[in-house]
Amino acid sequence: MNRHEPNRDMLSAYADGVLSPDAVRSMEQHLVECDTCARALESEKRFLTRLDTLAHVVPPADFVNAVMGRVAQHPVHRPGNAIPWRAAMRYGVAAALVLAVILGGGVTWMLGSGTLQNAQPGAVVAVGISSAAGLAAGAFTTLRDFVSQGFVVLEAVAQLLWRVTLLAAGAGWMIQVTLLLLTVSLNYAFTRLVLNYQRRN
Amino acid sequence: MSATDQEIVEAVLAGEQHRYAELVERYRGKIVSYVMRMMGNYDDAVDLSQEVFLKAYTALDSYRPQYPFTAWLFRIARNASIDELRRRRLTMVSLDAPVATGEGEMQRDVAADTPGPEAMFLEGEARSEIEQAIYDLPDKYREPLVLRHAAEMSYDEISEALELPLGTVKTRIFRAREALRGNLERSAEGSAGPTPGAEGR
Ligand SMILES: [Zn+2]
Numbered sequence: 361m362n363r364h365e366p367n368r369d370m371l372s373a374y375a376d377g378v379l380s381p382d383a384v385r386s387m388e389q390h391l392v393e394c395d396t397c398a399r400a401l402e403s404e405k406r407f408l409t410r411l412d413t414l415a416h417v418v419p420p421a422d423f424v425n426a427v428m429g430r431v432a433q434h435p436v437h438r439p440g441n442a443i444p445w446r447a448a449m450r451y452g453v454a455a456a457l458v459l460a461v462i463l464g465g466g467v468t469w470m471l472g473s474g475t476l477q478n479a480q481p482g483a484v485v486a487v488g489i490s491s492a493a494g495l496a497a498g499a500f501t502t503l504r505d506f507v508s509q510g511f512v513v514l515e516a517v518a519q520l521l522w523r524v525t526l527l528a529a530g531a532g533w534m535i536q537v538t539l540l541l542l543t544v545s546l547n548y549a550f551t552r553l554v555l556n557y558q559r560r561n
Numbered sequence: 562m563s564a565t566d567q568e569i570v571e572a573v574l575a576g577e578q579h580r581y582a583e584l585v586e587r588y589r590g591k592i593v594s595y596v597m598r599m600m601g602n603y604d605d606a607v608d609l610s611q612e613v614f615l616k617a618y619t620a621l622d623s624y625r626p627q628y629p630f631t632a633w634l635f636r637i638a639r640n641a642s643i644d645e646l647r648r649r650r651l652t653m654v655s656l657d658a659p660v661a662t663g664e665g666e667m668q669r670d671v672a673a674d675t676p677g678p679e680a681m682f683l684e685g686e687a688r689s690e691i692e693q694a695i696y697d698l699p700d701k702y703r704e705p706l707v708l709r710h711a712a713e714m715s716y717d718e719i720s721e722a723l724e725l726p727l728g729t730v731k732t733r734i735f736r737a738r739e740a741l742r743g744n745l746e747r748s749a750e751g752s753a754g755p756t757p758g759a760e761g762r
Binding site for chain 2: 368369372373376378407408410411412414415416417418419420423424426427428430431432434436437438439
C-alpha cells in the first residue's frame with residue numbers, strides 16, 4: 361500500500377454511516393491494511409462526537425410546561441375541525457354539476473317522449489336539487505368524523521323528499537326507480553373517487 | 562411502549578390536548594439546539610422554540626401522517642428561524658439608518674440589540690473558538706451541519722427538510738466539517754494539557 365493522505369470526506373461519510381454498502385466494504389478492507397487511515401478514522405469519530413456535543417443545547421427544565429401553558433390558551437382540536445372544507449366543497453360542487461347535466465339531459469328526453477307529462481316543472485326542479493344535494497353529501501361522507509355523518513342523514517332526508525315530491529307530481533314508479541338507481545350509482549362512483557384521491561394524498 | 566408521533570398527533574387532534582406534551586418532550590432538545598445554532602442566543606432560541614411548538618400545535622390538523630413528523634416540525638422551526646433572522650437584519654439596517662429630527666439628522670444611539678449569529682460572540686458569553694466558528698459558517702453550510710449534529714437528522718431527512726439533493730447536502734456537510742476541523746485542531750493545540758492521542762498526519 362503506497363503512502364497517501366487519508367480522504368477525510370470518505371472517512372467522514374464512513375463514520376456517519378452514509379457510504380454505499382460497496383464503498384463500506386472496500387473502506388473496511390483498506391482500514392485493515394492502512395494504519396494512517398485507521399488513525400485518521402479514530403480522529404474523525406472523535407471530531408464528530410465533539411461536534412454533536414458542541415451542537416447540542418439543553419432546553420430549560422420548565423420548557424415543556426411553558427409550552428403547554430401557552431397551548432392551553434388555544435382551542436382544543438376537535439375531530440370536526442379537521443375537515444378540509446374547501447376540498448369538500450369542490451367535490452360537492454363537481455358532483456352537483458355532473459348530476460345536473462345528466463338529470464337535465466334525462467329529464468329533457470323524458471319530457472320530449474311524453475313520459476313526464478303529469479309531472480309539474482316544480483317537482484322536476486326539486487328532484488334535481490335534492491338529488492344534487494344527496495350526491496354532494498356522498499362526497500362529504502368520505503371525510504372522517506361525525507359532521508360528515510350529519511350529511512349522510514341530510515342525504516337520506518333529501519332522497520325521501522324528492523321521491524315524495526315525485527309521487528305528488530304523479531310520476532310513475534319507473535321514473536322513480538330510474539332516478540334512484542342513477543343517484544345511487546353516481547354517489548357510489550364519487551365516493552370511490554374521493555376515497556382514492558384521499559388515499560393518494 | 563411509547564406511542565409513535567402519528568399516534569400522539571391523532572390523539573391530540575381527537576381532543577386530548579394534554580398529550581401534545583409528549584411531542585414537546587420528545588423534540589424540545591433537537592428544536593432548541595437547532596434554533597440556538599441558527600440564532601446564536603440561548604434565551605432567544607428558547608423563546609423562538611416555544612413559538613415553534615405553539616405554531617405546530619395550532620397547525621397540527623394540516624400535518625399529513627404519511628410524512629415524518631420531524632420533517633414537518635423542522636420545516637416550521639426553519640421558517641420561524643429564517644423569518645426571525647430576516648427581521649433582525651432589517652431591524653439592524655433600520656436602526657443604523659440616520660433619524661431625521663428637528664435639528665437635522667442624527668445617528669440613532671440604540672445599538673442593534675438583536676444581531677445575527679455572526680455578531681453574537683461580541684456579547685461576551687463564554688463561547689469557544691470552535692463554537693464561534695460554527696456561527697461564522699455561511700448559512701448554507703451551517704444549516705445542514707446543524708441539522709445533522711444538533712437535530713440528529715439523517716442525510717435523507719436533511720435533504721427533504723432543505724429541499725436539496727442528497728449529494729448537495731453531503732457536500733455541504735463535508736465542507737462545513739472541513740472548515741471546522743482545522744479550527745478544532747488549532748484550538749486543541751492551544752489548550753492546556755496533553756491532547757489525547759495526538760494525530761500524526
Ligand atoms: Zn489509507
